[in-house]
Amino acid sequence: xxxxxxxxxxxxxxxxxxxxxxxxxxxxxxxxxxxxxxxxxxxxxxxxxxxxxxxxxxxxxxxxxxxxxxxxxxxxxxxxxxxxxxxxxxxxxxxxxxxxxxxxxxxxxxxxxxxxxxxxxxxxxxxxxxxxxxxxxxxxxxxxxxxxxxxxxxxxxxxxxxxxxxxxxxxxxxxxxxxxxxxxxxxxxxxxxxxxxxxxxxxxxxxxxxxxxxxxxxxxxxxxxxxxxxxxxxxxxxxxxxxxxxxxxxxxxxxxxxxxxxxxxxxxxxxxxxxxxxxxxxxxxxxxxxxxxxxxxxxxxxxxxxxxxxxxxxxxxxxxxxxxxxxxxxxxxxxxxxxxxxxxxxxxxxxxxxxxxxxxxxxxxxxxxxxxxxxxxxxxxxxxxxxxxxx
Amino acid sequence: xxxxxxxxxxxxxxxxxxxxxxxxxxxxxxxxxxxxxxxxxxxxxxxxxxxxxxxxxxxxxxxxxxxxxxxxxxxxxxxxxxxxxxxxxxxxxxxxxxxxxxxxxxxxxxxxxxxxxxxxxxxxxxxxxxxxxxxxxxxxxxxxxxxxxxxxxxxxxxxxxxxxxxxxxxxxxxxxxxxxxxxxxxxxxxxxxxxxxxxxxxxxxxxxxxxxxxxxxxxxxxxxxxxxxxxxxxxxxxxxxxxxxxxxxxxxxxxxxxxxxxxxxxxxxxxxxxxxxxxxxxxxxxxxxxxxxxxxxxxxxxxxxxxxxxxxxxxxxxxxxxxxxxxxxxxxxxxxxxxxxxxxxxxxxxxxxxxxxxxxxxxxxxxxxxxxxxxxxxxxxxxxxxxxxxxxxxxxxxxxxxxxxxxxxxxxxxxxx
Numbered sequence: 001x002x003x004x005x006x007x008x009x010x011x012x013x014x015x016x017x018x019x020x021x022x023x024x025x026x027x028x029x030x031x032x033x034x035x036x037x038x039x040x041x042x043x044x045x046x047x048x049x050x051x052x053x054x055x056x057x058x059x060x061x062x063x064x065x066x067x068x069x070x071x072x073x074x075x076x077x078x079x080x081x082x083x084x085x086x087x088x089x090x091x092x093x094x095x096x097x098x099x100x101x102x103x104x105x106x107x108x109x110x111x112x113x114x115x116x117x118x119x120x121x122x123x124x125x126x127x128x129x130x131x132x133x134x135x136x137x138x139x140x141x142x143x144x145x146x147x148x149x150x151x152x153x154x155x156x157x158x159x160x161x162x163x164x165x166x167x168x169x170x171x172x173x174x175x176x177x178x179x180x181x182x183x184x185x186x187x188x189x190x191x192x193x194x195x196x197x198x199x200x201x202x203x204x205x206x207x208x209x210x211x212x213x214x215x216x217x218x219x220x221x222x223x224x225x226x227x228x229x230x231x232x233x234x235x236x237x238x239x240x241x242x243x244x245x246x247x248x249x250x251x252x253x254x255x256x257x258x259x260x261x262x263x264x265x266x267x268x269x270x271x272x273x274x275x276x277x278x279x280x281x282x283x284x285x286x287x288x289x290x291x292x293x294x295x296x297x298x299x300x301x302x303x304x305x306x307x308x309x310x311x312x313x314x315x316x317x318x319x320x321x322x323x324x325x326x327x328x329x330x331x332x333x334x335x336x337x338x339x340x341x342x343x344x345x346x347x348x349x350x351x352x353x354x355x356x357x358x359x360x361x362x363x364x365x366x367x368x369x370x371x372x373x374x375x376x377x378x379x380x381x382x383x384x385x386x387x388x389x390x391x
Numbered sequence: 392x393x394x395x396x397x398x399x400x401x402x403x404x405x406x407x408x409x410x411x412x413x414x415x416x417x418x419x420x421x422x423x424x425x426x427x428x429x430x431x432x433x434x435x436x437x438x439x440x441x442x443x444x445x446x447x448x449x450x451x452x453x454x455x456x457x458x459x460x461x462x463x464x465x466x467x468x469x470x471x472x473x474x475x476x477x478x479x480x481x482x483x484x485x486x487x488x489x490x491x492x493x494x495x496x497x498x499x500x501x502x503x504x505x506x507x508x509x510x511x512x513x514x515x516x517x518x519x520x521x522x523x524x525x526x527x528x529x530x531x532x533x534x535x536x537x538x539x540x541x542x543x544x545x546x547x548x549x550x551x552x553x554x555x556x557x558x559x560x561x562x563x564x565x566x567x568x569x570x571x572x573x574x575x576x577x578x579x580x581x582x583x584x585x586x587x588x589x590x591x592x593x594x595x596x597x598x599x600x601x602x603x604x605x606x607x608x609x610x611x612x613x614x615x616x617x618x619x620x621x622x623x624x625x626x627x628x629x630x631x632x633x634x635x636x637x638x639x640x641x642x643x644x645x646x647x648x649x650x651x652x653x654x655x656x657x658x659x660x661x662x663x664x665x666x667x668x669x670x671x672x673x674x675x676x677x678x679x680x681x682x683x684x685x686x687x688x689x690x691x692x693x694x695x696x697x698x699x700x701x702x703x704x705x706x707x708x709x710x711x712x713x714x715x716x717x718x719x720x721x722x723x724x725x726x727x728x729x730x731x732x733x734x735x736x737x738x739x740x741x742x743x744x745x746x747x748x749x750x751x752x753x754x755x756x757x758x759x760x761x762x763x764x765x766x767x768x769x770x771x772x773x774x775x776x777x778x779x780x781x782x783x784x785x786x787x788x789x790x791x792x793x794x795x796x797x798x799x800x801x802x803x804x805x806x807x808x
Contacts, residue, residue, distance in 0.1 A: 018635065019633070019635055039667075111472055113485045117485055123791065127787045128745075128783045128786055128790070132759055135759065135779050136780070139775035140776035140779050141776075333652060343656070351660065357660040361653065361657050368648060368650060369645070373648060
């Protein structure tokens with residue numbers, strides 16, 4: 001309506017005005033903030049820059065997958081935090097997917113009880129804030145576990161205690177050869193599958209691809225054990241007395257309770273959303289598709305594998321990837337229970353020590369942003385690839 | 392190998408009673424063992440008596456699985472929980488697990504729990520110490536807000552409920568004014584009432600606010616502001632003007648790409664650096680801005696979904712009536728687009744409510760934060776379970792009610808196409 005007053009007939013010029021106003025407003029806000037930031041940093045005697053990443057961090061991190069202690073740099077601390085974030089996200093995604101698929105299929109079960117239980121699982125865990133679930137597992141449930149000296153033992157090789165879960169450590173010899181054999185197995189499976197697809201499409205022959213693939217995956221690594229000198233031994237955790245009243249476990253790997261609580265809460269929470277996606281996906285495949293498949297003589301498993309799943313997956317995968325992304329972002333709640341993820345280590349401890357708020361928050365946000373954007377680019381590519389090609 | 396005939400309509404007279412009694416026996420055994428700790432089949436070897444209920448139940452279910460038995464209730468039972476061997480096993484497992492988990496839950500929540508008393512010492516049972524919730528209830532609801540002034544929060548919420556309640560009964564014409572009041576007048580009136588500082592009300596600083604009432608205040612304000620911003624961002628993203636379009640896209644993707652906790656960190660430690668030296672913006676307001684912008688980005692994506700789903704004809708029809716951009720959107724496009732995405736909007740608002748506990752990052756304490764504070768009180772150590780179960784229940788009731796309401800709204804507003 002404002003633009004009517006100008007009575008500009010030329011559309012180009014008319015479009016220019018609101019755009020120019022927006023850009024100018026944005027620029028002035030940015031300049032205002034930047035000048036203030038410069039003055040404030042000048043007052044505190046700090047200058048903008050990322051040189052601090054090479055300085056000695058001089059703080060310890062309770063849980064690290066790579067070698068780290070106080071003498072390493074802030075950059076290294078960032079890496080430790082990032083790896084911990086990735087670790088908990090991968091664990092969470094793994095279990096959330098399994099649970100989500102099971103619950104989603106259960107919701108469609110013709111068994112009334114199972115369907116109801118699954119429905120209530122979704123309703124309960126979806127409607128409680130994730131942070132409360134994390135607090136519940138960490139402060140209430142895991143704190144009720146016994147002390148190391150009477151830890152819950154699983155056949156004496158693994159112990160669950162209040163201080164964490166002690167599991168055997170894998171000690172490999174010639175791990176590289178084993179890894180190569182696994183990679184080789186996957187490559188072989190890829191070729192077997194493409195060969196089977198060709199056979200099916202050209203001659204209508206069905207090959208037992210699942211059995212062959214599984215056999216390859218087992219046999220190839222097994223050969224390395226028998227012939228190529230790969231071996232695997234376990235180092236079991238053993239109870240050790242530190243002082244008359246304090247016990248701990250030596251050897252093995254200790255999974256800290258923060259990680260357990262976080263992975264548990266993340267996967268149980270995200271599983272409810274994945275379950276809903278799976279359910280919607282399966283329901284989204286028209287009844288006619290199943291009937292048509294049955295009428296050309298496919299059996300129940302073939303219908304599921306060849307007709308229902310390919311179509312359902314097309315509906316399931318995009319929102320599920322979104323949930324994976326949410327899980328990764330939600331893993332930042334780790335800071336609440338002191339699991340040393342990127343937010344706690346970097347945006348917490350490192351920020352307190354250096355006072356470089358702008359640089360550190362920007363790096364943290366950029367890290368998450370990179371993660372999100374790369375996943376959405378991948379998703380767009382995948383969607384395009386999977387979209388129904390109509391002729 | 393035809394010792395037992397396959398269950399069919401011919402032997403229904405013998406099989407069904409036997410099968411039903413076997414199933415009942417197996418459930419009874421588990422029930423008695425779970426509730427009274429008495430093993431009915433204790434005389435059997437321990438391994439056998441452990442699995443016997445499962446075996447008995449399984450045989451029982453096999454015997455009563457008679458197709459087209461002609462007995463309606465039996466058919467319904469078979470169809471729903473006993474359609475094949477696998478389903479029968481699943482049914483048994485589910486029933487057993489439910490029965491097994493009832494007694495410990497019942498004990499913890501009610502039978503062994505303590506309800507009366509004023510201190511931790513009054514909690515003598517093995518169950519929950521609800522005394523903890525009772526004693527701290529006031530704090531859980533109002534935070535550190537002074538006791539004498541709590542009537543102000545109550546009044547604000549009472550007015551809200553009263554106005555909402557009355558608005559259900561007045562005519563459509565008056566309803567409009569009620570909604571206008573609720574959206575444009577009440578929030579600021581309410582916040583003035585709670586913060587005080589004028590009209591003879593004592594000033595209460597926002598750091599003292601907390602508990603469940605803070606959850607409501609933050610959710611309400613964030614919802615109020617994030618909705619219009621989200622709509623504008625969505626329109627911006629669909630705009631044909633490149634500068635506005637790309638700025639909107641950048642803004643939306645920036646917020647959607649980062650976790651809320653880092654946004655809150657930013658509002659706490661980085662934002663003050665961007666303001667002139669000496670300017671101080673209240674913590675609560677900073678948090679509110681952060682949450683609002685964050686959720687607005689999600690809202691924008693939901694609204695965009697609705698805008699994209701509208702057929703092009705709607706835009707063309709509006710334009711052919713001579714409507715301008717804003718009138719077209721306000722009168723034709725948005726009412727339809729928003730109706731399409733009610734579930735998405737409800738989910739975003741639900742996420743917003745569930746995100747409010749995160750404000751602990753900047754030191755504000757709503758319900759979950761207050762429980763964190765109470766459980767570290769030296770006099771009340773070891774009360775985490777009670778606290779978080781209580782908070783979980785409260786949030787669950789709120790969120791479940793919201794999701795149910797949105798489902799009803801969706802049904803009510805859905806128009807046949």
